[in-house]
Amino acid sequence: MGNVTQTPLAQAAHDLSLWGLFLQADWVVKGVMIALLLASIWVWAIVFEKVTTLRRIRRAADGFEDRFWSGGSLEELYVREGEQPSHPMAAVFGAAMGEWRRSTGRGFGSELAVTGTKERVERAMAVAISREMDRLERWMIFLATVGSAAPFIGLFGTVWGIMNSFSAIAGMQNTSLSVVAPGIAEALFATAIGLIAAIPATIAYNKFASDFGRFAVRLEAFAAEFSAILTRQSEAAAEPAQPARPAPAPAAE
Template sequence: MTIAAEHSMLNPVSIFMEADIVVQAIMVGLAIASIWSWAVIISKAISFSALNRQANAFEDAVGSGRSLEEIAAQAGPNPVHPLPRMLVIALSDWREARTRGLTSEAQGGLLMARIDRALDSLIAREGQRVENGLGVLSVVATSSPFIGLFGTVWGIMNAFGAIAGAGNTNLTTVAPAISEALFATAIGLFAAIPAYIAYNKFSIDAGKFTGRLESFADDLQAAVARRLSSGPAADSRREV
């Protein structure tokens, strides 16, 4: 085998161009899956970074000693981030109930139940939203190695066909088919490994963020409960 032939066998472009049409289709599909998964990875990394950065800033504001009403007013009536939106929802229900008059313990219980349902609904929606895209990573991580393996099997079949056609097992005869088979496996792993790592990382991040929302919801409900027990005088105090 000449040096030029050996170099061609190690050149990914040459391997692709000389591969069987089925193996080429597999390689293209895996490359598209890899690009798609990397797009999701970059998008989720940016998204989680922004969510946590804004959550840190909001929690710092809540812990600064300012009243919850002031923080909610600064966030606006329709905040994008779920933490200030939870605060706005809880205070809105509280103000509505106070306007109507909390004349009994039963009414206070109904207020707490309404706030609890609203916060739970918001947490469920946000949990689904932060998990968007993870299904793509899961599919790429689990299916890419098997798709690459199919390309490997097809390439090995081509190698046996070349042996049968040439009537010998010379390396020159089987090397192209073996190269394309192993290259298909490599592309499958190249697509699967980053997707698998990212899927696990972002699943953990999504769980942590949902837990963060649930903890804040518990704090908000405790704050409203203290206001119910303390009466109107506690309305403007910092309770979380």
């Protein structure tokens, strides 16, 4: 009689394990769980990629700004980094220098329309910043979507599982805890997986959105400073040379 009493308890403990809850769940609930687990794995892959990218571009931007403000030739810096940029700040610099060289025709020494060149250079840098930020913020929409939708997807699996549990209870005509608990537990397991996917996605989205926003401000500040430098260069190139003052005529004797 003792053996008969212990077997259901062991079976109930087995049914309430995570793997057991997954195996005994309805196929709809299983599909929800698998989708949420895959989304969670992809979220962590995005987090790893964004953390690595942020570290790389910050380190590259620090080094580039040191070289930019070192007083060296902008033409040499453009040839070395601007023609084939490897990070966003070099891309912004390369876009501005490329437009500058096309506008001036012969580098810094030619005469040019200062206002038109300034507008074209600023427009080129704005386009470069937008393009680079779009590339850096790739998959951010996925993080936002998982963070907002995953709890509701998990809740759908929970509601579906609870409906099946109550249907089974009605069919068995038994409302004891040993009958109710496994079905309710496997239904709530879907909501738990939804939260496991949503919480990291929400935190990561907020963190990366703030970091990328600060980096965009940094790029815009660099673009403004570089535009001021090029404007001074263009104004100096456009200034006409002062005519030589004629020598005074000799006094009449």
